[in-house]
Amino acid sequence: MRPSAERSGRARWRQVLLPFLLSLIRGALPDQIRYSIPEELAKNSVVGNLAKDLGLSVRDLPARKLRVTAEKEYFIVNPESGDLLVSDRIDREQICGKKPLCILDFDTVAENPLNIFHVSVIVQDINDNTPLFKQSKIDLKIGESTKPGKTFPLDPALDLDVGPNSLQRYNLNENEHFDLTEKQTPDGRKYPELILKHSLDREEQNFHHLVLTAVDGGDPPQSGTTQIQIQVTDANDNPPVFSQDVYRVSLQEGVPPGFLVLQLTATDQDEGVNAEIIYSFHNVDEQVERFFNLDRRTGEITTKDDFDFEIASSYTLTIEAKDPGDLAAHCSVQVEILDENDCAPEVIVTSIFTPLPEDSPPGTVIALIKTRDRDSGENGEVYCQILGKTEFILKSYSKNYYKLVTDRTLDREEIPEYNVTIMATDRGKQPLSSSISITLRLADVNDNAPVFHQASYVVHVAENNPPGV
Numbered sequence: 001m002r003p004s005a006e007r008s009g010r011a012r013w014r015q016v017l018l019p020f021l022l023s024l025i026r027g028a029l030p031d032q033i034r035y036s037i038p039e040e041l042a043k044n045s046v047v048g049n050l051a052k053d054l055g056l057s058v059r060d061l062p063a064r065k066l067r068v069t070a071e072k073e074y075f076i077v078n079p080e081s082g083d084l085l086v087s088d089r090i091d092r093e094q095i096c097g098k099k100p101l102c103i104l105d106f107d108t109v110a111e112n113p114l115n116i117f118h119v120s121v122i123v124q125d126i127n128d129n130t131p132l133f134k135q136s137k138i139d140l141k142i143g144e145s146t147k148p149g150k151t152f153p154l155d156p157a158l159d160l161d162v163g164p165n166s167l168q169r170y171n172l173n174e175n176e177h178f179d180l181t182e183k184q185t186p187d188g189r190k191y192p193e194l195i196l197k198h199s200l201d202r203e204e205q206n207f208h209h210l211v212l213t214a215v216d217g218g219d220p221p222q223s224g225t226t227q228i229q230i231q232v233t234d235a236n237d238n239p240p241v242f243s244q245d246v247y248r249v250s251l252q253e254g255v256p257p258g259f260l261v262l263q264l265t266a267t268d269q270d271e272g273v274n275a276e277i278i279y280s281f282h283n284v285d286e287q288v289e290r291f292f293n294l295d296r297r298t299g300e301i302t303t304k305d306d307f308d309f310e311i312a313s314s315y316t317l318t319i320e321a322k323d324p325g326d327l328a329a330h331c332s333v334q335v336e337i338l339d340e341n342d343c344a345p346e347v348i349v350t351s352i353f354t355p356l357p358e359d360s361p362p363g364t365v366i367a368l369i370k371t372r373d374r375d376s377g378e379n380g381e382v383y384c385q386i387l388g389k390t391e392f393i394l395k396s397y398s399k400n401y402y403k404l405v406t407d408r409t410l411d412r413e414e415i416p417e418y419n420v421t422i423m424a425t426d427r428g429k430q431p432l433s434s435s436i437s438i439t440l441r442l443a444d445v446n447d448n449a450p451v452f453h454q455a456s457y458v459v460h461v462a463e464n465n466p467p468g469v
Contacts, residue, residue: 032117032118032119032120033048033050033053033054033117033118033119033120034119034120034121034122035047035048035084035119035120035121035122036121036122036124037086037090037121037122037123037124038123038124038125038126039090039091039092039093039123039124039125039126039128040089040090040091040092040126040128041086041090042086043086043087043088043089044085044086044087045085045086046083046084046085047075047083047084047085047086047121048083048084049081049082049083049084050066050077050082050083050084050108050119051066051077051081051082051083052082054066054108054110054115054117056082056110058080058081058082061079061080061082062079063111063112064110064111064112065109065110065111065112066079066082066108066109066110067108067109068084068106068107068108068119069106069107069108069109069350069370070104070106070107072088073087073088073106074086074087074088074090074104074121075087075104075106075121077108084119090104090123092123092124092125092126092162093129093160093161093162095123096123098160098162098188099162100162100163101122102122102123102124102125102162103120103121103122103123104120104121104123105118105119105120106119106121107119107350107370109350109351109368111351114351114365114368116350116368116398116401125161125162125163125165126161126165127161127165127216127218127219127222128161129159129160129161129165129222130159130216130222130223130224131157131158131159131167131214131215131216131222131223131224132157132158132159132214132224133155133156133157133158133212133214133224133225133226134155134158135155135226136226136227137226137227137228137229138154138155138212138226138227138228138229139229139231140152140194140228140229140230140231140326141230141231141232141233141325141326142196142200142230142231142232142233142326143232143233143325143326143327144199144200144201144202144232144233145237146196146199146200147196147199148196148197148198148199149195149196150195150196151181151193151194151195151196152193152194152195152196152328153183153191153192153193153282153283153318153330154191154192154193154194154212154228154283155191155282155283156189156190156191156192156214156283157170157214157224157226158285159214159216161216161218163217164217164218165216165217165218166216166217167190167214167215167216168215168216168217168221169182169214169215170182170190170192170212170213170214170215171212171213171215172192172194172210172211172212172213173210173211173213175208175210176197176198177196177197177198177200177208178194178195178196178197178208178210178230179194179195179197180192180193180194180195180212181193181195185283185316185318185332186316186332186334187314187316191283192212194210194228200232201232202232202233205232206231206232207229207230207231207232208229208230208232209227209228209229209230210227210228210229210230211225211226211227211228212225212226212227212228213225233325233326237269237270237274238268238269238270238274238327239268239323239327239328239329240266240267240268240277240321240322240323240327240328240329241266241267241268241329242264242265242266242319242321242329242330242331243265243267244331245331245332246331246332246333246334247262247264247331247332247333247334248333248334248336249261249262249333249334249335249336250335250336250338251303251307251335251336251337251338252337252338252340253306253307253308253309253337253338253339253340253342254306254307254340254342255303255307256303256306257302257303257304257305257306258302258303259302259303260300260301260302261292261301261302261303261333261335262300262301262333263298263299263300263301264279264299264300264301264319264321264331264333265299266279266299266321266329266331268323270323270325273324274323274324274325275323276323276324277299277321277322277323278296278297278321278322278323279294279295279296279297279298279299279319279320279321280294280296280319280320280322281294281317281318281319281320282318282319282320282330283318284316284317284318287312287315288315288316288317290304290305291303291304291305291307291315292304292315292317292335294319299319299321301317301319301333307337309337309338309339309340309375309376310343310374310375310376312337313336313337313339314334314335314336314337315334315335315337316332316333316334316335317332317333317334317335318330318331318332318333319331319332319333339375339376339377339379340375340379341375341379341426341428341429341430341431341432342375343373343374343375343379343380343432344373344426344432344433344434345371345372345373345382345424345425345426345432345433345434346371346372346373346424346434347369347370347371347384347422347423347424347434347435347436348369348370348371348372349367349368349369349370349436349438350368350369350370350401351367351368352366352367352368352438352440353365353366353367354366354439354440354441355440355441355442355443356406356410356440356441356442356443357442357443357445358410358411358412358413358442358443358444358445358447359409359445359447360406360409360410361406361409362405362406362407362408362409363405363406364405364406365403365404365405366392366404366405366406366438366440367403367404367438368397368401368402368403368404369384369394369401369402369403369404369422370400370401370402371384371400371401371402371424372400373426375426375428378426378427378428378429379426379427379428380426381426381427382400382424382425382426382427383424383425383427384402384422384423384424384425385422385423385425386404386420386421386422386423387421387422387423387435388421390407390418390420391406391407391408391410391418392404392405392406392407392418392420393405393407394422404420404422404438410442412442412443412444412445413448415442416441416442417439417440417441417442418439418440418442419437419438419439419440420437420438420440421435421436421437421438422435422436422437422438423435
């Protein structure tokens, strides 16, 4: 009875093992699921039933081990219901800044059989930010000889929201001498310009007080205000003039702090004190002042910090040149950051199947490998290879995924454990690389029959021995 039971056990083991190995050989077919949610949802809010949308049965979830794999896990999967839940605060402005479309892309992995699903969650903006001016009060000096139609650019209000919830318009209180118009910077930000409607007379009125309001498009709309105080000064005939309205400069992202970007020069036809020019940043965000320094006297622009192309590929600098009479000229400096191969590729093991039965056929999937490189273009293109001669090969799977599979039959009695080193290299002119090692253990199967030391034995036994000898 015992040998029969052992044969029956081995048969049941083969019935379980064969479908498992076939599922590994087949691999997984990528799929894509899309959801749309507003930002700032409460923790554990339901995004959607991921299991249902993927066609997975709830009763199979414990075996399938459905899970999220991402750099930062904003979402988790409820292992009992298959619901995709919010697991962390989702601040659209912090994640995507001013991008019009904010999408969180991540992968979900299911096992038994192995499947990878690509999931995209569109994060919709809510009107949670008020337009704000950098200063609560703006001081302007305008010469009384200034002709009607002259414009004066003002600092914009900042609104972190996007789309309809972002800043939509500016309003100016009713007055006799000034009107308002809106302009747009090359990167799409709206800023107000004050327009002189009627000539000013310093002797009649030497100060004017205005209220500027910025309004967004939310429902209900939110708004912010700033006070404008205008001092009327005596005539200063000629404003400074730049040689160009727009300057364009290209910088490698690896330039050191203190690197000269551009030497600006504005000219003023006045003489003496009225020809002295002061340079300053105008209508720029905090990032510009973080990375660039402007000499107020010489107009020399230099770098202050290290650039990272992966964070920002361009900057817009608006420069104001002003003389002592507060007549001013403005120009724009467009700085393009050129990518360098400064990010080494990463290799991530998303799934590994160990121990592996030693009688697994060639082509059995051992591990799923993901690569990632923050550089762009050829600097961000990655290929993988196995170091040394091994019993395994890599197969490209989906975009930046590889499958590590067996190349021949394995024998635990010969080699019980393998250390496989995988190296990822980018295609930059000076390529960067990194590597990881995967330890694979083999599981024993009953593939060796018992063996006697001799084929036959000869024994001499004396007669009349008692039983048990």
